[in-house]
Amino acid sequence: MAERGPAADGPGGARRLILHLGVQKTGTTSLQRFLEGNAAGLADILIVRTPRDAAVMRPLGRACIAYSLGPEKDLAVRLRVAFEDVLDALPAGPQTVLVSHENMAGAMPGNGGETRLFPALPRIVRLLDEVARERGFAAEFAFYTRRMTMWKPSVWAQAIRTDGYCGTRAEFDQATAALPGWGDLERRLGDVVGPGRLHRLRLEDETDPHRPGRQLLALAGVPAERQAALAPIAAPAMERLSEASTEFLRRLNKLSLAPPAQQKVVDLVSRAQDLFAADGPPKGTL
Template identity: 55%
Template sequence: MATAGSTKGRGRNKRRLIVHLGVQKTGSTGIQRHLHRNAAALADRLILRTPDEGSPMRPLGRAAVHYSLKPSNDSATALAIAFEAVLADLPGNDLPVLLSHENLAGAMPGNGGEIALYPALPNILQIILKSASGFSTDFVVYTRNMARWKASVWAQAVRTDGYTRPEDQFLNETAAMPGWGDLMRRLSEVAGSDRVTRFKLEDEAQDGHPGRQLLRHAGLDDASIDALEALDGQANRRLSQSSTEFLRRLNGMALNPHARGKVVDLVARNQHLFTADAPSEGTL
C-alpha cells in the first residue's frame, strides 16, 4: 500500500497538508473530478477536499478571489476564517490531507480587472501558513505553456467572469506579464523553496488519470494510481470560438446575472447553433 510522501524533514510530527493552488486553466477541473471519483478508494491513505457543492471549500475559493481583488484586513480575516473552517471539517486522524482548489490562487487575469500574474498569491500563502500552523504544509502549482494558457484564460473570463474585451486586446493588456518562473520565485520567497512544487500540465499523461504528478507528490506510486477509476472524457472543454464571441458580446449588455448564467448554460449545451467555425479542439 502506498504511503504519504515525506515532509522533507519539516515538522515530522505534524500532519501533512498539501495545498494544490491550481492555477486556473491548467487542468484543475479534471484533477478534482478524478480525486472526487476516487475519494472512497483513497480514504485509507489520503484525505481529499475539492470544491464540492455545499462543502467549506466553496466559500474558501470565493474568499481567496475576493481577497485578491480587494485586499484588506477584513478580507484577509475572512480568508483565514474560511480556511480554518476547511481544516476544522477534517477527520480526526493523522492521514495526509490534499486540498485542491484553483481559486485559492486568487483572481485570474480578466477577472475583476486583474491583468497581472496572481499578485496576491504570496500573501494568500502567508495567510494559509498561519492558519495551518499545526500542519506540515506544502504547495503545488500546475503551469501551462504561457501563450496557450492566456488564450484559454481569455475564453474562460468571457464565459464565467463577464469579460467584454476581444482576445487581441486581452493579450495586449497582459503582454508585460512575467513568466511562471517569476511566480514560483515570489511564492518560494514566502514559503521556502522546499514547500513549493511546480508541475507542468504538458507532462501529465493522457491516460484518464489527471493529476498523476500531484498524486505522486502525495505519496502514491504509479501502480496505485493506475488502479484508480479513470475519467471518461475531458473536463471543462473550451467553447467554440463563435460561441465565445457570442458570449463576449452578450457581456456588454445589462443582463441580470442569473439570466446571463442561464444563457451561458444554453450556449454551452447548444454550440452548434453558433458555429460558423468548427468547435474548438481546446480542452481546457
C-alpha cells in the same frame, strides 16, 4: 475542531497538508473530477477536498478571489475563517490531506480588472500557511503551469465564460503584454514558502488525460501501482468553447445582465454550441 490523530509525515509531528493552488486553466477541473471519483479508494492514505465539498470549499474559493482583488483587513479575516472551517471539518487521522481549489490562486487575468500574473498569491499563501500551522498542519503548496502560448488564449476565453470579461482577444493580449513567465510566480512564492515546500508541476508532463493529476498524487505519496488502478474519467472537463460561442458570450457580457440570467445563457451556450456555428444550422435541423 476534531481531535487530531497521529501525524502523517510532516515535520515536528504535524499532519501533512498539500494545498493545490490550481492555477486556473491548467487542467484543474479534470484533475478534481478524477480525485472525486477515486476519493473513497484513496481514503486510507489520502483525504481529498475539492469544490465538490461546497459547504466549506465554496466559501474558501470566493474568499481567495475577493482577497486577491482587495486586500482589506475584513477580507483577510474572511479568508482566514473560511480556511479554518475547511481544516476543522477534516476527519481525524494520520492520512495526508490534499485540498484542491483553483481559486486559491486568486483572480486570474481578465477577472475583476486583473491583468497581472496572480500578484496576490504570495499574500494568500502566507495567510494559509499561518492558519495551517495554528491548526497543527505542515503545509506544502503545489501549482500546475501550462505553456503561456496555450494558457493565455484559454484564460481569455474562460474570463469571458465565467467572469463577465468583454474585451476582444487583441485587447486582452495588449492588457497582458507585460505578463512574465511562470518562473516569476515560482520565485515570488518561493520567497514566502522557503525551500522544499513549493512544488511546480507542468501540465505537459501529465501523460494520461483520463487519469490527470498523477504528478500531484505522487507528491501526496500515492504509489504508482495505486494510481494505475484508479478509475479513469471519461473525458477532460471544462474544455474551451468554440470561437463562435465565445464571441457570442463576449458580446452578451456587454449587456450587464443580472447574474442568474447571465448564468442561464452561459449554460445554454455550453450545452448547445452548434447553435452558434458560423457554417450553417445545427445538425438535424432544416
